[in-house]
Amino acid sequence: MLILAGTTEARLLAGLCADRGIDAEVSLAGLVPGTDYPLPVRTGGFGGAEGLVRYLSARGTAGLVDATHPFAAAMPRHAARAATAADVPHAMLKRPPWLPGPDEDWLELSDLAAAAAALPPGARAFLAIGAGSLGAFAARRDCRLVLRQMTAPRELPAHVEALVARPGDRAAERALFRRLGITHLVAKNSGGPARAKLDAARDLGLPVLMVARPVLPPGRLFAAPGAVLDWIEGLA
Template identity: 45%
Template sequence: MPRVLILGGTGDARELAGLLVGRYSVVSSLAGRVREPSRPAGEVRVGGFGGVPGLVSYLRSAGIDAVVDATHPFAAEMTSHAVTACAAAGVPLVVLRRPGWVEGPGDRWLRVPSYADAAAALPSLGTRVLLTIGRQELAPFAGCAGWFLVRSVDPPSVPLPAHSEVLLSRGPFTREGELALLREHRIEVVVTKDSGGSATYPKLAAARELGLPVVMIDRPAPPPDVTTVLTPTDAAQWLASLRWGLPRWSRP
């Protein structure tokens, strides 16, 4: 069977692995940043590759025939490495990126390009903040005044705002649960990043219902000149469209 590497860790990556196992030899690569990740079907490897040279070496030594980059929409560095490494190794690549969230009637969103811009916007919006951007990008908020409820899957390892509480929690979340959370902690503003998907969307629905502003951090631009699809089914169809044969680096 053709051997497919899924760069994953996301729900979309797990769904894709489930679709592919049995038709392909599937290897899912997890970065190892979450202590207890949800494991996908098929073979799993955990840890980095050692930059572009390490990824090129792995593609060749593991006999990878195609790569699906199904990493988080904000994992720009990994996507850049995948684009460069696949080009060097002659391995076809598709980027799986679920659509971003779209502001609707009743939403009060402020879109910003960076974490630093999000921190700078807070003083005019509120002093009790739900900060739900993961645990690795919290440093720009360390010097902010106000009170923060910092929600992440694993404990943060960077400085936090002076007045903050950490809530360890993993989605999917519900609208009712998010409404209760915002009310219990008297949240005045929500800070999130445009991850897309349904698992963490309920906080946006709850903020809309309560009339709260949301600071939305825009996702990085997609890589140019690379095939991008929106759903795991689209990625599976892209793989099915390839003309399978010997790995490109083995051809005369």
């Protein structure tokens, strides 16, 4: 098996495969260290879908699991194409997206550019999006933006303020938004446990601009690592 990783779910699946003695390898793009996987790890791109076809064929891979991040744009398409071309069974493991509760005020947007365009002039927006996604907000100099980062960013435009901090729980996020005078929350719909910011926005009645995930290629889609393990065991 080849597991395209970079997520908590991929790590959980790797753990399940290791426990069952499944012959599997983890693949990482190389952005984060691959030290906490209980399986062999390879690192770096394959050279597009064609490179992945060559890799799958050379290794005699029996199944390919795309467990990359829900906002990974290229790899899911490459994986689906390569699996078809190499005639390798293929599945995707993606954590479910967040859904708004009945009392949540979300504006759902197709991409970051649409989210940037939807901010009203003068907004004081909290960007829960990652520095790599900041380019979409370059033209919104009429807004004051706060970007939260785990580590200090290199350089930011004048209208973007850096906040070096980890996400907190609901009460901490609420206090933070109050202290910063936040009027809007911009988030990518990654899903998973980091929902405190959304709960805090709901508590404060802040509008949420929720960026939808890139569309996945057609194929077998699982939400839980255990379900993928069942699929893998069914291939044998």
